[in-house]
Amino acid sequence: MAHSSAAQQRLAALSSHLSRPTARLPDWNGALAALEATFPADQLSLDAATREAHGQSWGSLLPPSPPAAVLHAQTTSDVVAVVRIATRFGIVLIPTGGRTALEGQFTPTCCNPPVHEQWNGVVPGRRQAATGGTVPRPTIHVSLSRMNQVLQLHEQDFQAVVGPGIGWQGLNEHLAAKGVKLMFPVDPAPGSEFGGMAGVAGSGTNAVGYGTLRAEWIQSMQVVLMDGSVIRTKGSNRARKSTTGWDTGRLFLGSEGTLGIITELTIRLAPVVPLKVALTSFPSVADAVTAVVEILGAGLTPTSLELLDGTSIRGLNLAKLLPDALPEEPTVLMRFSNPSEAVNRASLEAVATIVKRAGARELKIAKDEKENDELWKARKSQYWSQQLLIGKGCRTLITDVCVPISRLAEFVARSEVLVQRSGLVAPIVAHIGDGNVHRAILWKGKEGEVERPKEVELLAKALVKLALELEGTCAGEHGIGLTKRKYLRRELGDGTLALMRTVKRALDPLGLLNPDKVLFPEGEEEYM
Numbered sequence: 001m002a003h004s005s006a007a008q009q010r011l012a013a014l015s016s017h018l019s020r021p022t023a024r025l026p027d028w029n030g031a032l033a034a035l036e037a038t039f040p041a042d043q044l045s046l047d048a049a050t051r052e053a054h055g056q057s058w059g060s061l062l063p064p065s066p067p068a069a070v071l072h073a074q075t076t077s078d079v080v081a082v083v084r085i086a087t088r089f090g091i092v093l094i095p096t097g098g099r100t101a102l103e104g105q106f107t108p109t110c111c112n113p114p115v116h117e118q119w120n121g122v123v124p125g126r127r128q129a130a131t132g133g134t135v136p137r138p139t140i141h142v143s144l145s146r147m148n149q150v151l152q153l154h155e156q157d158f159q160a161v162v163g164p165g166i167g168w169q170g171l172n173e174h175l176a177a178k179g180v181k182l183m184f185p186v187d188p189a190p191g192s193e194f195g196g197m198a199g200v201a202g203s204g205t206n207a208v209g210y211g212t213l214r215a216e217w218i219q220s221m222q223v224v225l226m227d228g229s230v231i232r233t234k235g236s237n238r239a240r241k242s243t244t245g246w247d248t249g250r251l252f253l254g255s256e257g258t259l260g261i262i263t264e265l266t267i268r269l270a271p272v273v274p275l276k277v278a279l280t281s282f283p284s285v286a287d288a289v290t291a292v293v294e295i296l297g298a299g300l301t302p303t304s305l306e307l308l309d310g311t312s313i314r315g316l317n318l319a320k321l322l323p324d325a326l327p328e329e330p331t332v333l334m335r336f337s338n339p340s341e342a343v344n345r346a347s348l349e350a351v352a353t354i355v356k357r358a359g360a361r362e363l364k365i366a367k368d369e370k371e372n373d374e375l376w377k378a379r380k381s382q383y384w385s386q387q388l389l390i391g392k393g394c395r396t397l398i399t400d401v402c403v404p405i406s407r408l409a410e411f412v413a414r415s416e417v418l419v420q421r422s423g424l425v426a427p428i429v430a431h432i433g434d435g436n437v438h439r440a441i442l443w444k445g446k447e448g449e450v451e452r453p454k455e456v457e458l459l460a461k462a463l464v465k466l467a468l469e470l471e472g473t474c475a476g477e478h479g480i481g482l483t484k485r486k487y488l489r490r491e492l493g494d495g496t497l498a499l500m501r502t503v504k505r506a507l508d509p510l511g512l513l514n515p516d517k518v519l520f521p522e523g524e525e526e527y528m
């Protein structure tokens with residue numbers, strides 16, 4: 001890869017101009033005094049219970065890692081103040097939203113006292129710092145959840161300006177309560193908030209129709225940088241289109257809290273239109289993929305196309321959440337949202353013909369809103385119901401590869417062989433219309449276990465390797481955090497990684513903003 005190493009050398013030379021200022025030893029006592037002098041007590045949590053809850057990333061299966069403190073920001077000025085304190089006293093900051101990210105994105109990696117330990121005058125960081133190597137630094141979680149206001153609503157522009165602490169669900173409920181027929185259509189986990197949604201920039205079940213958070217749903221952001229300045233990525237511009245200069249907003253979308261702290265977002269909204277759910281099952285995943293490609297190729301415009309394999313359906317049947325048990329076969333659920341019921345019905349008539357040709361059972365179309373909800377429950381309950389496949393003590397690692405749709409059937413067939421060889425159970429729920437496959441690897445955990453068993457780790461790696469071989473990605477929508485850094489060199493190449501490091505150094509020269517996420521600490525790279 002001569003091309004990549006030449007790029008790497010050029011960027012390494014550029015990076016040396018941006019050499020990092022020597023970070024001073026962290027001074028936690030100084031930082032704490034400054035925090036207490038700046039913020040009222042109800043904005044600063046030092047108690048064990050809050051720190052413990054904040055350090056728990058249940059979805060990532062990483063051991064709990066409580067921060068030293070949680071600062072509940074209420075304004076952009078609060079964020080500026082905590083940034084100034086952090087840079088003055090050498091303290092790490094991690095912005096947090098709903099804390100639903102799955103890859104360890106908000107897990108502190110630096111030294112913080114265990115929650116049961118009293119401070120007793122111990123300055124976290126000093127002890128470890130004395131041992132040399134990277135200076136470990138105490139961490140403040142900067143929670144943006146209290147900044148949850150809808151600041152402006154521009155109905156005729158299909159736009160809203162929101163704080164980072166409101167979620168897509170909260171916003172949609174707010175709009176519905178006001179009788180506004182607009183909504184935000186991108187739907188990651190319930191509980192996720194706009195700051196964190198921009199931080200990971202993933203998507204959800206509606207991506208096939210509406211695109212991902214990396215599309216144009218987030219038009220502009222107000223961001224606090226680590227030098228304490230506040231920028232707006234599109235300035236005062238709220239126009240629907242603009243080509244003014246570099247798209248600096250894109251830098252922060254998916255930056256996982258490593259480049260700046262988002263304190264306001266200008267977002268696009270979509271009209272609320274009638275919605276219809278339908279489902280059917282196929283003899284094989286390959287048949288389901290054939291039908292999906294045909295549906296998309298026919299110019300039909302589903303908002304969601306989701307696949308549950310036979311094992312996932314078995315979990316749903318065990319949970320008895322649906323009015324009738326479903327055949328334990330690969331099942332595609334779909335949603336159509338169009339300006340009228342008639343258009344939805346006409347689209348689904350065309351779909352019925354296509355799926356029949358691909359060997360599916362009869363297409364079941366919801367009669368009314370109640371049935372819409374009942375059928376969609378199959379999708380919404382999959383994560384929880386699959387635990388019944390293993391029973392008490394079930395632990396889950398959700399994988400998140402995405403491949404070109406044309407390679408999806410091959411991915412599923414070859415991954416089935418890997419799963420069988422591993423002896424593990426790994427049902428599929430896939431955003432099939434995007435080629436994004438979540439195989440949830442299940443196993444019975446032991447009491448107090450904090451590490452994934454070796455066979456689970458090996459299967460997760462093998463699935464990523466297969467996806468990369470098929471020109472896919474290790475992270476369709478859940479981001480990189482701590483757990484997927486090892487795959488980045490193979491997926492992105494050295495030149496792109498070097499460019500990312502250059503940007504990180506330019507924006508966070510002291511390395512205090514969510515360090516170790518996305519990129520390994522320099523000199524500690526362990527790529528696959």
Ligand SMILES: Cc1cc2nc3c(=O)[nH]c(=O)nc-3n(C[C@H](O)[C@H](O)[C@H](O)COP(=O)(O)OP(=O)(O)OC[C@H]3O[C@@H](n4cnc5c(N)ncnc54)[C@H](O)[C@@H]3O)c2cc1C
Binds near residue numbers: 098257
């Ligand atoms: C059951 C379940 C299902 C899920 N399904 C999906 C899915 O379908 N699609 C999908 O895309 N994801 C999914 N996720 C993952 C998760 O919901 C998303 O990544 C979500 O966007 C994270 O938002 P959050 O508010 O929880 O962010 P957090 O987890 O709090 O933070 C995520 C990242 O953003 C950074 N961050 C937070 N706030 C800010 C800010 N104000 N400024 C800068 N950086 C910030 C954090 O430092 C962190 O790196 C799922 C998770 C779970 C648990």
